[in-house]
Amino acid sequence: MSAVRSSKFAWPVRAIHWISAGLVLLAYLTSELTEEIAEGERAGPDWHVFAGLALLALFLPRLLSRAFTRTPPVTPPSPAWSVMLSKLVALALLLFVVAQPVLGVLSVWAEGHALAIPFTSIEVPPMLALGEDAGEALEEAHETLGNAFYAVIALHALGALWHHLFRRDDALRRML
Template sequence: MIVEPAAPRERHTRLLRWLHWLSAVLVVAASVLAEIREFIPRGVPVRAALMQWHMATGLALLALYLPRVAARLLGNAPAAPPEAFAGARQLERLLHGLIYGVLLVQPLLGLAAAQAAGRTITLPLVSAIVPALPGIGGAWEGALENAHSLLGRLFYGLIALHVGAALWHHLVRRDATLRRML
């Protein structure tokens, strides 16, 4: 019995679209929480609460990572618009690969940095404590926090490229690229 490959879809699967937009909301929330925290003096309880929520959103992103990768790999992605210029597909793959890489590494760096600093990570609403990672000591605190912060700034640039490309396709090229994820 010969199985024919499924025809390309016009849009990404419903699951992948939900995971994409939920991840986008969580990235925005984590970023806003981290940035607002910087305006609040150390020692003020609301600063600690913002940090706990920031870490919880990062852990939620990490929890979505494997389902998101699986949905992307198994979802029979829609074909690129035929009018896309040569190399556009390679640029799209590179950008998505970088974004997926950051979505995996960034929460892990944040978790390691928090634990190296001796912070207990308590999940809001359920009061569950995240177990400590073995072998993470205070000597790593500064390096891990710097790496987490730098990667976060680089992630802002990747997101700007991603959003800019989607809007360029939608508003300038007027192709179906953005509609595939809506």
């Protein structure tokens, strides 16, 4: 009797994927609020910072869950160019979920501010002091990279829809 293999990603992979999607959405929706909070008084937790730090915290569990679980094949198989594009987009997304929060933290520290950890009384003092100009440059890089991140996310989502609606394969269903 042979074991039935699931055509879905393992539940930890799926959970981390959808939690990450929610955190990216939260970061996007609160990005403008963060600037307003920085200019005025803090009125509660900084949800943008929370989302970024949570994404960064999920990075190691994401790598471990992918390393120790099987990636289900797409049925029917995709063309080689599609597989390569999928791998490049996945790599870009992994790099973004590390680079974005790190740039955010560095921009706060470069301007000489402590990083307030949301929902705690912990403030991590600046670990470098590059001055306000460097802080502004890092903040600009954070914003520019964020826009590129959203473009790659859109490509990822469009690819999933393309697979589902036009190729009619199970690429999207594997993550649901």
